[in-house]
Amino acid sequence: MKRRPLLDYAILGLLAQQPMTGYGLRRVFASTPMGVFSDSPGSIYPALARLERDRLIRSAGQSGARQGSRLLEPTRAGLATLRRWLSAKITREEVMRRIDELLLRFAFMDRHLDAASVDRFLGELAGAVSTYVNELRAFARQAPGPPGSTGRLALEHGIAAFRATAQWARRARAAWRKSHALAVS
Amino acid sequence: MKRRPLLDYAILGLLAQQPMTGYGLRRVFASTPMGVFSDSPGSIYPALARLERDRLIRSAGQSGARQGSRLLEPTRAGLATLRRWLSAKITREEVMRRIDELLLRFAFMDRHLDAASVDRFLGELAGAVSTYVNELRAFARQAPGPPGSTGRLALEHGIAAFRATAQWARRARAAWRKSHALAVS
DNA sequence: GATCACATGTAAGAAGTTACATGATTCT
DNA sequence: AGAATCATGTAACTTCTTACATGTGATC
16 A cells, blocks of 8 residues: 555556556657656666566566567556556645646546546546635735746746646546536536 | 756745745745645755755854754855756756746746846747647647547646646746836847 | 667666654743 | 744655666668
8 A cells, every 4th residue: 555656657557558568668758748757767677676576567478579578567456556546535735746646647547447437536636726726826915025026927827827727627527528428517 | 067956946046035944944845835845854954954065055143042043045156056057048858847947947036137037038938838839739649549538638738738838938928028128029 | 780779677876755853942 | 831833853765867788689
């Protein structure tokens, strides 16, 4: 039940989509928006070693005819760990400091949770982010620093960015409900 | 010239605004949107120790009559280090992976750089972020995964969030120019 | 024959997290 | 008197970064 680094979940999620070699994972991190993760061998291979040590991933044959290369896939325990992570409740802390993690969870979600859970996640996210936007606004109202200062403008950026996230969550939820025939709450 | 952790610059920026104790810094991190940084003593005090070791901050007397408490302020070398960080060019890498750092730089900027530099920063930022939004769109066009999947929707979040940042940058720049009587380019 | 892409690792060091540890002052 | 706040630190552990290190197979 211990907390794992985000990289571990990113790897589990990718391997659940498609077994790959470590090098394949590096290519994904180097060439897609998953590039928030480093593609350096010094981060990937130690992560693979600890996932294998904990029996969350295992070998699933060789890549092509290349010797020394191993296709990797999640074990049943690995999929269970992934699902637990995907199912965790959204906290204020995560909205504030780890919004990227919440979005990564969402990106992997439809392959491992049912449509109602995805819907619930988007609802919770929209709510939690809106709440945080209101907190930022309240802070801005009684904050120090002259209006027009860069400090003030930076705070406005935070508000604008989180507002965009809340809006996206509401729209994504509507789209999701439409294509999955869920009742409107 | 070596690269410092973001926390060091956050501390330098805050101490440049107002000399404070380590505990004061912890309070800022615990109670403002600067809370992306941990307020744990295990991160703050080692950071203060290395800044002092490198002579970027120094003591400036006691807080109130409390013994054992030290008000801290940046040295001239500390201010120079801060200004160098604030003046660095914006890279694609930073837009992609460290947008928070760019915003933190902006928040401290008006106290240390002139109005034209701030203006230039916002122009560069708007440009770099827009470029990245286009890259994300191009990726989305030829990306795998069915439309309506959570993976696809997460990608759309990225686009929406960066678009909001680009828009903010353009608006902030217009506002900045207005209040600083800079020519419109 | 050389270069690029595929492929996997290790070593040293820096930094952050969590938990522990201590003590003074102020408020109730 | 007890609790909360002010105040500063250390220790163990985990992780990431950067750099080094090696080797095969395919392409030009």
